[in-house]
C-alpha cells in the first residue's frame with residue numbers, strides 16, 4: 001500500500017539553486033520521496049494529512065564530523081588548553097566499554113534527532129555498536145573506526161586488520177545505508193608508514209579516509225620539522241587525497257595557498273567545527289580564502305566533550321558570527337550559506353549526494369520547525385531566523401526517508417527514558433574506571 005503523507009499549510013525552505021521559499025503550500029511525501037510541493041496537492045486521497053500551520057520545513061541537517069559517544073565526557077574536562085584537554089579526555093575514555101559506546105551513541109542519536117540532524121559522520125571506537133544505534137534510530141550515517149599508529153610498526157587500540165572485518169560485514173548487512181571510511185586519527189598521531197598502509201587499504205576496499213588535519217599551528221611546525229612538508233602537502237605526497245572515495249579532512253585550519261589548491265583540486269571535504277575551536281581557545285584563521293577558492297566546507301559539532309553539545313543550529317549560527325567577526329565583513333557567510341554547508345555539503349561527506357534540497361523526486365529527509373515562539377517572530381526573513389534565531393529545541397518533527405523519527409517532539413524510534421538512565425549511570429563509571437587505570441599504570 002502506498003504510504004502517502006501530506007504536510008498542509010506549510011512554509012518550505014527548499015535550499016534549491018534559486019533559494020526558492022514556498023509559503024503556505026502542501027508538501028506531499030509518497031513512499032519516502034517528495035512527490036509534490038504546491039497548492040494543487042489533492043487532499044482527498046491522502047492516507048495521512050498533517051496541519052503544519054506556523055511550521056517551516058527545511059532539509060534535515062548533516063553533522064559532518066563528530067564523535068557522538070564522547071558525550072560521556074561532556075563537562076568533565078573544562079577550561080583546559082587543547083593538549084591538556086586531550087590528555088584528560090584520553091584518560092577518561094580509556095575506561096569505556098563496547099556497551100558504554102552503544103548507550104553513549106544512543107544518547108547522541110536522541111540529541112541529534114531532537115535538534116534536527118538526519119545524518120551524521122561519526123568517528124570513534126567500537127563502531128559496530130554505533131552501527132547498531134544507526135540502524136535502530138532510523139538516522140543515516142557514515143562511520144569511521146579510528147585507528148592510531150605509534151612508532152613504525154606499533155598500532156594502538158583496534159588495529160587496521162580488525163576494522164577490515166567490521167567494514168566488510170557492515171557493507172554487506174547495511175546494504176548501502178551506512179557508509180564507511182578508513183580512519184587513521186591524524187598525520188600527527190600516525191607515522192608515515194602507517195598512513196601508507198591506510199591508503200593501500202582504502203584502495204583495496206574502495207573507500208575514502210576520514211581523519212583530523214592541521215588543527216593547530218604547532219602541528220604544522222611539527223610536520224615541517226619532521227617531513228619538510230605542511231600537513232596537507234605531507235598527506236598529498238602519501239596519496240591520502242587520491243582514493244576511490246572522498247577524503248574527509250576535518251578542521252584543516254592552518255593552511256597556505258598551496259594547501260588550498262590541493263584541497264580544491266582533490267575534491268577534499270573539510271568539516272568546520274568552530275564551537276570546539278572557540279571552547280578550547282584554539283586560534284584559527286577565517287575560512288574566507290577557502291570559501292573564495294571553492295573548498296568544500298561542511299559543518300560539524302565535533303565531539304560533545306569539546307563542543308559541548310550536538311546542536312547543529314548552534315554551529316550554523318556560530319559559523320556565521322565568527323567569520324563575520326574575523327573578517328570584519330558582515331557579508332561573510334551571508335544569507336543561507338551556513339545552512340547549505342550544514343545540509344548539501346555535509347551530505348557529500350555521508351554519501352548522500354543530492355540530499356540537502358527539498359524538491360520533487362528528493363528523499364523526504366526533512367525537519368519541521370515550530371515558528372510559534374517569541375524568539376522567532378516576526379518573520380521578515382525565514383532564512384535569517386533559521387540562521388540567527390532558531391535553536392535545536394525549536395525542531396518539532398523529523399522525517400527520514402518518509403518515516404517519522406520525531407513527531408510532535410516525541411522520539412518515535414528510541415526509548416529516551418532508558419537512554420537517559422543508562423547514559424547518566426555509565427558516564428560516572430567510565431570516568432572512575434579511566435582514572436583507576438591511570439593510577440595503576442603510574443603505580444606499576
Ligand SMILES: [Zn+2]
Nearest residue numbers: 212250302303
Ligand atoms: Zn574530531
